[in-house]
Amino acid sequence: MIVFDKVTKRFGDDTFALHDVSFEVDPGEFVFLTGPSGSGKTTVMRLLTREYTPSEGEITFGETPLHELKSNQVFQHRRQIGVIFQDYKLLSDSNVWENIALPLYIIGKSQAEIESRVTDLLKLVNLVDKAYLFPSQLSGGEAQRVSIARALATGPRVIFADEPTGNLDPETSLSIAKLLHKINQLGTTVLLATHDTGVLDSLKSERRLHLDKGKLVKDSHAGKKPKRKPVPVKVDPEQPDTPDESDAKKDPTDDHQPTEVHVENLDGAK
Amino acid sequence: MKSFSSALVGMRRSPYQSLAAVIMVTLTFFVGYAFSLFIIGAERILQYFETQPQVIAFFTLDADPTTIETAAKTMQSKSYVEKVTVVDKQKALELYQQDNQDDPLLLELVTAEILPASIEVSGKTAADLPKIKEDLNQISQIDEVIFQQDIIESLTSWTRAVRLIGLGSTVVLAVSSFLTVLVIIGIKVTIKKQAINIMRMIGATRWYITLPFFYEGMVYGLVGSLIGWGFMYGLLLYLTPWLKNFLGSIAVLPVPWELLGLQLAAGSFLGMVLGGLTGIIATRRLIRR
Numbered sequence: 374m375i376v377f378d379k380v381t382k383r384f385g386d387d388t389f390a391l392h393d394v395s396f397e398v399d400p401g402e403f404v405f406l407t408g409p410s411g412s413g414k415t416t417v418m419r420l421l422t423r424e425y426t427p428s429e430g431e432i433t434f435g436e437t438p439l440h441e442l443k444s445n446q447v448f449q450h451r452r453q454i455g456v457i458f459q460d461y462k463l464l465s466d467s468n469v470w471e472n473i474a475l476p477l478y479i480i481g482k483s484q485a486e487i488e489s490r491v492t493d494l495l496k497l498v499n500l501v502d503k504a505y506l507f508p509s510q511l512s513g514g515e516a517q518r519v520s521i522a523r524a525l526a527t528g529p530r531v532i533f534a535d536e537p538t539g540n541l542d543p544e545t546s547l548s549i550a551k552l553l554h555k556i557n558q559l560g561t562t563v564l565l566a567t568h569d570t571g572v573l574d575s576l577k578s579e580r581r582l583h584l585d586k587g588k589l590v591k592d593s594h595a596g597k598k599p600k601r602k603p604v605p606v607k608v609d610p611e612q613p614d615t616p617d618e619s620d621a622k623k624d625p626t627d628d629h630q631p632t633e634v635h636v637e638n639l640d641g642a643k
Numbered sequence: 644m645k646s647f648s649s650a651l652v653g654m655r656r657s658p659y660q661s662l663a664a665v666i667m668v669t670l671t672f673f674v675g676y677a678f679s680l681f682i683i684g685a686e687r688i689l690q691y692f693e694t695q696p697q698v699i700a701f702f703t704l705d706a707d708p709t710t711i712e713t714a715a716k717t718m719q720s721k722s723y724v725e726k727v728t729v730v731d732k733q734k735a736l737e738l739y740q741q742d743n744q745d746d747p748l749l750l751e752l753v754t755a756e757i758l759p760a761s762i763e764v765s766g767k768t769a770a771d772l773p774k775i776k777e778d779l780n781q782i783s784q785i786d787e788v789i790f791q792q793d794i795i796e797s798l799t800s801w802t803r804a805v806r807l808i809g810l811g812s813t814v815v816l817a818v819s820s821f822l823t824v825l826v827i828i829g830i831k832v833t834i835k836k837q838a839i840n841i842m843r844m845i846g847a848t849r850w851y852i853t854l855p856f857f858y859e860g861m862v863y864g865l866v867g868s869l870i871g872w873g874f875m876y877g878l879l880l881y882l883t884p885w886l887k888n889f890l891g892s893i894a895v896l897p898v899p900w901e902l903l904g905l906q907l908a909a910g911s912f913l914g915m916v917l918g919g920l921t922g923i924i925a926t927r928r929l930i931r932r
Binding site: 452475 | 645838847
């Protein structure tokens with residue numbers, strides 16, 4: 374699904390953000406991008422969303438080589454990737470509901486569909502009672518859950534979370550990691566860039582790509598087959614992922630009975 | 644509709660900037676509308692003078708009627724002549740009596756024999772008058788040719804000057820308005836730059852981002868046009884009694900409703916197009932950076 378083939382990103386003549394990085398991510402995979410600050414994790418995200426173009430090498434998303442995308446096609450590509458940021462990047466003058474609805478307005482969904490989807494997503498991230506609060510009135514964990522709901526709104530093929538727990542306390546960080554893992558179990562490919570050891574320890578079995586000084590130094594699953602096939606994205610409004618203590622202690626791979634968030638994915642859910 | 648309400652919210656949240664934009668656009672349209680009416684009025688006045696007998700040729704006292712009739716026919720055949728009126732001696736006396744009916748002494752002293760016959764010629768435009776004068780001078784038995792060359796020339800040059808001043812002022816104000824709206828919308832786009840970056844990151848098209856600013860520019864154009872027209876109309880109503888008295892028999896007032904309506908519709912359309920365009924330019928300029 375995602376292929377980085379000998380990708381180098383250079384700023385100026387001799388400043389390398391990424392150097393000769395190659396990896397593949399299969400549909401439905403959960404992949405950690407680890408490494409210290411400045412190792413190139415965010416550059417990977419920016420290359421994937423075509424915010425940057427590689428200095429050398431080629432990136433393929435799905436069947437599409439990104440260098441072949443014209444500038445007026447980039448927005449369509451970005452709609453397939455849900456991005457979650459460390460600093461949430463919520464619109465400060467819009468409330469929770471409006472922030473989650475924004476991608477749906479952008480892709481031109483009907484008001485009824487938007488209301489239905491936003492309601493489901495609010496249940497998924499357990500923020501139904503905070504729908505009309507503004508970002509400044511939310512805690513860090515709540516703001517990040519809004520960011521996750523917004524990233525999920527259009528049913529993207531991939532979620533890229535760039536240090537989503539960087540501003541959160543350990544307990545909330547674990548709940549966010551669990552939420553992302555649950556989203557992955559429902560079928561969405563997730564790339565989680567982090568150097569949070571608590572988060573990494575909670576999901577030890579997942580694949581890790583370790584970057585250092587712009588180079589890929591370790592792939593924990595090198596040569597292994599992906600463990601999951603993609604399944605449709607589902608959410609379970611009846612069992613919201615609550616970032617409370619009991620939740621943080623549960624096995625993150627615990628399953629549940631999901632219901633739809635995307636109309637087209639009603640059937641066939643795991 | 645979401646974009647339109649976003650535009651209105653944006654305007655409401657920065658009232659002083661919006662007010663500055665509306666005032667500037669209003670001033671532009673007020674001047675534009677006022678000058679356009681002034682120019683239309685001046686054209687009408689010029690037309691009025693052009694349709695009056697403009698060149699009068701007086702024959703010698705012994706000129707025979709056949710010569711006068713031939714001269715009239717010759718002038719009527721010219722392509723640039725609108726109308727020819729013959730005033731024979733008897734009619735000249737009637738006009739004289741009519742003009743001096745309050746002075747019986749003058750009426751007793753004057754007879755048809757001492758009044759010259761004349762022909763009055765109207766040109767199609769003021770520019771034709773020198774040619775008509777030249778033609779009349781070449782006709783035999785014509786004693787004197789007079790025409791209100793100074794008045795017509797002066798009116799023509801005034802009309803041209805007013806047109807140039809009006810056009811110049813309107814263009815200068817329109818450019819100022821364009822730049823004012825461009826700067827104001829530019830500031831708003833800069834303030835929302837982070838939100839715009841987020842929207843682009845989650846797949847918004849350029850048009851989706853531009854649309855609220857496009858609507859905002861259109862609203863400035865429309866509101867400015869409506870208020871500017873309102874001020875102009877108020878001024879017109881206020882000045883109408885004085886203008887009617889000043890213009891006398893020249894029928895320029897009242898200005899027809901159709902003309903005012905057309906002026907408002909054309910101005911508002913232009914305001915919306917220019918305003919919208921300004922919004923697009925301001926947004927695209929900053930999105931590109």
